Amino acid sequence: MTPNASALLDRLAAIVGPTGLVTGEELRGRPASWTRPAEPCAALALVRPRDTAETGAVLTACAEAGAAIVPRGGATGLVDGILSAPDQITLSTERMTAIESLDPLSMTMVAGSGVTIEAVQNAAREAGLFFPLDLGARGSATVGGTISTNAGGLRVLRYGMMREMVLGLEAVLADGTVVSSMRPLIKNNTGLDLKQLFLGTEGTLGIVTRAVLRLRPEPAGYATALVACPGVDDGARVLRAAQSAFQGRVSSFEGLWPDFYRLMTKPGRATPPLGPDYPFYAIIEVECVAEETDRFLDLLDRLMGEGTVLDAALASSEEQRQGMWRIRDRVENMNADGIVRAFDVSVPLDRMDGYVRGALARMAAIPDCRVVVYGHIGDNNLHWNTTDLDGPGNAAIDAAIYEPLADLNGSVSAEHGIGLEKRGKLGLSRSAEEIATMRLVKRALDPDNRLNPGKIF
Amino acid sequence: MTPNASALLDRLAAIVGPTGLVTGEELRGRPASWTRPAEPCAALALVRPRDTAETGAVLTACAEAGAAIVPRGGATGLVDGILSAPDQITLSTERMTAIESLDPLSMTMVAGSGVTIEAVQNAAREAGLFFPLDLGARGSATVGGTISTNAGGLRVLRYGMMREMVLGLEAVLADGTVVSSMRPLIKNNTGLDLKQLFLGTEGTLGIVTRAVLRLRPEPAGYATALVACPGVDDGARVLRAAQSAFQGRVSSFEGLWPDFYRLMTKPGRATPPLGPDYPFYAIIEVECVAEETDRFLDLLDRLMGEGTVLDAALASSEEQRQGMWRIRDRVENMNADGIVRAFDVSVPLDRMDGYVRGALARMAAIPDCRVVVYGHIGDNNLHWNTTDLDGPGNAAIDAAIYEPLADLNGSVSAEHGIGLEKRGKLGLSRSAEEIATMRLVKRALDPDNRLNPGKIF
Known part of the structure; x- marks a missing residue:
């Protein structure tokens, strides 16, 4: 450690108290992040201020020492947004829990x-x-x-x-x-x-x-159904009809493509409420009181009469409702099948069907590639999960998923963020002028680039 | 006109075409804004680009000439946000109407x-x-x-x-x-x-x-009622109960203090659905289908049973609903009574009653001051309207309304903005650090302070 680094650590310890500063073996005992459990946290120190005033003093000290700061919350992000280097200070919010x-x-x-x-x-x-x-x-x-x-x-x-x-x-x-x-x-x-x-x-x-x-x-209750549709666009029409009928109280609309549905309802996993051979499935959940269930059933009947819905199962108990959600939520089922790489993108709803078909066709040509797709499609948000192949295979998967997004006005990150992981993809969903404008603001607020440097861009 | 100004106008005319540039008599024939109908628009020229590309070219030309730009939309703002000086270019969006x-x-x-x-x-x-x-x-x-x-x-x-x-x-x-x-x-x-x-x-x-x-x-319908309550905090409890009962579908909650209610329901104005002597009134509107009206009535009954509501009138037709809204909306009734100065502030809901009582008490001591108060209280938003007195009287009114806001964590502008009119008040609802941070961003994006200069700060 350099004398400057040592002086900074002394100053930080004086600000946050001796238990507020984590270094050495104790620091290396902490994982870099949830996605890197075997990798120790690399930092000069982890500092744990108790409040805003201590955080301000820590940042002032780091500014005067020219040290970079990497903030750290629950460490469960998915895009390497909290990775730090050995000469950086990691600032954890773990003591600001009031x-x-x-x-x-x-x-x-x-x-x-x-x-x-x-x-x-x-x-x-x-x-x-x-x-x-x-x-x-x-x-x-x-x-x-x-x-x-x-x-x-x-x-x-x-x-x-x-x-x-x-x-x-x-x-x-x-x-x-x-x-x-x-x-x-x-x-x-x-x-x-x-x-x-x-x-x-x-x-x-x-x-x-x-x-x-x-x-x-607090919501008064829910009506929840699994529906099967002739296609994605029909699913979008179901969403639209439910939003009108229940005045915007559709709380979830989760699209499940057939390969995903079949994987999650294999024997021993979630019980399948509908057969496995429909072109598209969706879980739809509406916030409503019990006496509105009839209106929800009327809506599903009408959509079946129109052919927008091919089949539907209503959850008639909380247990059945939880069973439906297990189809969507048990990520460990994908991991068990080796489908471990997770992607999170956005596409306008009217372009979604074509995008998914195109990307699936490209991935079908990649040897040993398995892929499933599902997502919060009412929010434009698709999650892809794929096998983890060697370099060229993964690069081909990345290209199939990310490259079409620029022309479709989509986003390379719907909800996970950019971090380090998606930095190279940022240009697919932000123009040069947008990135330049972000940099103007960054330079104005952090001219020496010391706050989480290297993340986003 | 200086040679530089003349060259800029020639360049702007070449960008937007001859009908896109308004100068001279035609420009002076336009009012400065809706609140200043007798004051001519002061600007070197008003430029009317047809699209983004023309707007970009106009701003590039102004940048090279060092000219300031004041944007102009519908010109119905209330805080002098579009006032321009004789050496500035006013940019109107009036041709971008597709x-x-x-x-x-x-x-x-x-x-x-x-x-x-x-x-x-x-x-x-x-x-x-x-x-x-x-x-x-x-x-x-x-x-x-x-x-x-x-x-x-x-x-x-x-x-x-x-x-x-x-x-x-x-x-x-x-x-x-x-x-x-x-x-x-x-x-x-x-x-x-x-x-x-x-x-x-x-x-x-x-x-x-x-x-x-x-x-x-599109909303399926509305249930609308006027309620009278023992006080402002009871009104807040009505709002809270309705939000729970109708899962966030309360679309409006307008608080009306007694002087406002009485002024708006004078003979010849809106018909008063309830007597004039209650301590507080509110119009509550919920988005719902017709079959939910009974639940709305049950809610009002329950609140009356608890004493949170003293009396209530339900609109049983669209005509009655419009009649209730006339109590809130006919601003011209205030103007007819000489209550012409409009204020727009925010206060946390739990501080609102004390704030209004305090400000009313201060204004009661100002000779010839008449004042009414009402607002979107569910959004924290209060509108005051007062008489227009000579300088010291108006200054005392301003002080009564604005000064308490800093300590109450309120805002000097809920929805109207700052413009030129409230610049002097910004410090009452923004700290020095907040204003400094805003300035950092302003300098980063507009280093020469040419975009709507002097507005906000």
Whole structure:
């Protein structure tokens, strides 16, 4: 360690206290991330500030030492957004875990950036309220991490992404400046909405330390069905009809292509409510009270009469509902079949069918390539999962999935972010002028490129 | 006119064609804005580009000539956001009025920035869809103007502000660079969400030329009631109960304080459905189908049983519903009584009652001051209207309304913006660090301060 590095660590320890700084063996005992469990966390130190003031002091110290900072939330991201180098400081939000307040009348909550999404959900539920963001990593993903990645998940169709759930936030800039925008207001037109700078920018413009979250009324109940359709466009028509009939209360619409459906309903896995040979399946879930179930059944009947739906199964109990969701959610079934590489892209709904057909045709020509596709298609979001082949095979898969997106006005990352993993793909869904404009903002807020350097671009 | 100015006008005329440039008498025949009908538009010229490419060329020409640009949409803003100086170029979007496409399945529309909100609403309706943004100026307010001001209006509670209705947009930066982010995607996590730079920043960071708008299913119907409550906090409890009972489908919740209610229901004005002596009134509207009316009545009954509601009137026809809305909407009734100065602020819901009581008490001590208060309280948004007194009286009114906001975590502008009018108040709802951060972004995108200079700060 250089004398400068040593002086910086002393200064950081003085700010956060001796237990706030993790170095040496203890640091190497931590994995680099959830996707790299065998790789130790590479950093000069991991620093754990307790609040915004300590975070500000840490960033000021790093600025004066010229050290780079890599923020770290629940470490369950999928795009290598938190990987750090041996000369960098990793800043973990793990001690900022206070739920500071919850106002049931205004339906708002103030939480530290290290609070997990599950803890937010639970606190809301205890107050008779609901925090709609939900994703598989809810037990580890944090408020700060989901803000920095603008997380999506299972209910975006109805409630939006994390962007729509944050009323205000507090962030620390690269030079240690604390920017506090913690107003619990729905309306506040007083110039640039500063929180947008930190939503989805993966810690490259500032470190989020606290947020004011918007809560919602708890849903009164659900009607859930699995439908089979003649094609993807019919599935889109089902979605459209349900949105009209239930005034935007469709909370999930998950498209399942046949290979995915068959894989997830193999013997010993989820029980298949419908036969395996339809061209397209969708799980549709509507928020409604029990007395509206008849209207939901009428809708499905009408769609079957029109031929938009070929067959349908309604979940008549919570157990049946959970059974349907197991078809969608048991990612481990894909892993067991060796289908382990995950992709997350967006395509406009009216282009989706052609895109999937084209990409499947290209991948059919790749030796040993197995692929399944499914996704939150109501949000434009497709997930591909494929086998992990040797270099050239994987490169051919990547090309089949990513290359068409530029012409289709799609996105190389619907909800996972860019991180290090998708940096090379950014140009497929952002123009040179867009990237240049992002760089202008980055340089304005972090002129020395010390906040999560190398991520996104 | 200087030789430089003359050369710039020649160049602009060559870009937009002779009818695209308005100068001299014709320019002076146009009013400065809707709020200043007698004041002529002060500018070197008004330029009317037909599309993004022409807008880019205009901004490049102005950049090379060092000329400032003031953008102009429907000119019905309320904060002097479009006032220009005699040496500046005013850029009007009035020729960018094409609705380029509408996709009923994806529920998206591509529109030029000069399209009025009414035209967007009508085109959506013709396709069996719904564009939720609505405000009194719908016939003149434009897509570009409502993006630049992040307009709100009557349905924010359910559908959000303009920010939530824009999926993508195209903007021209100060140097003429065209930044096109026209993807019709709900999910697109590829770094900074660039459209946020242009939403609510009043044309200070770029000129919006086109947008991809998100449409919604047409509401199936409404249940509408006027309720009287013991106080503001009871009103908030009514809102909260209705949001739970109707799963977030409360589309409007308008608080009316007694002086406002009495003024709007004077003889010859709207018919009062309830007596004039209750402490607080609210119009509540829920999106629902006709068969849900009984549930709405049950809710009102329950709230009356609890004492949260003292009396209630349900609109039993569309005519009665319109009658209730006339109590809220007929601004001309205030003007007729000389209550002409309009204020637009935000306050957290749990602080609202105390704030209004305090401000009313201060204004009661100002000689000849008459004041009424009402607003979209579910969005935290209060509108004050007051008499127009001589200088010291108006200054005392301003102080009574604005000064408490800083300590209450409120906002000096809920939905109107800052413009020139509220520049001096910005510091009451933005910290020095927030304003400094906004300035960093402004300098990065417009280093010579030529885009709508002097607005916001």
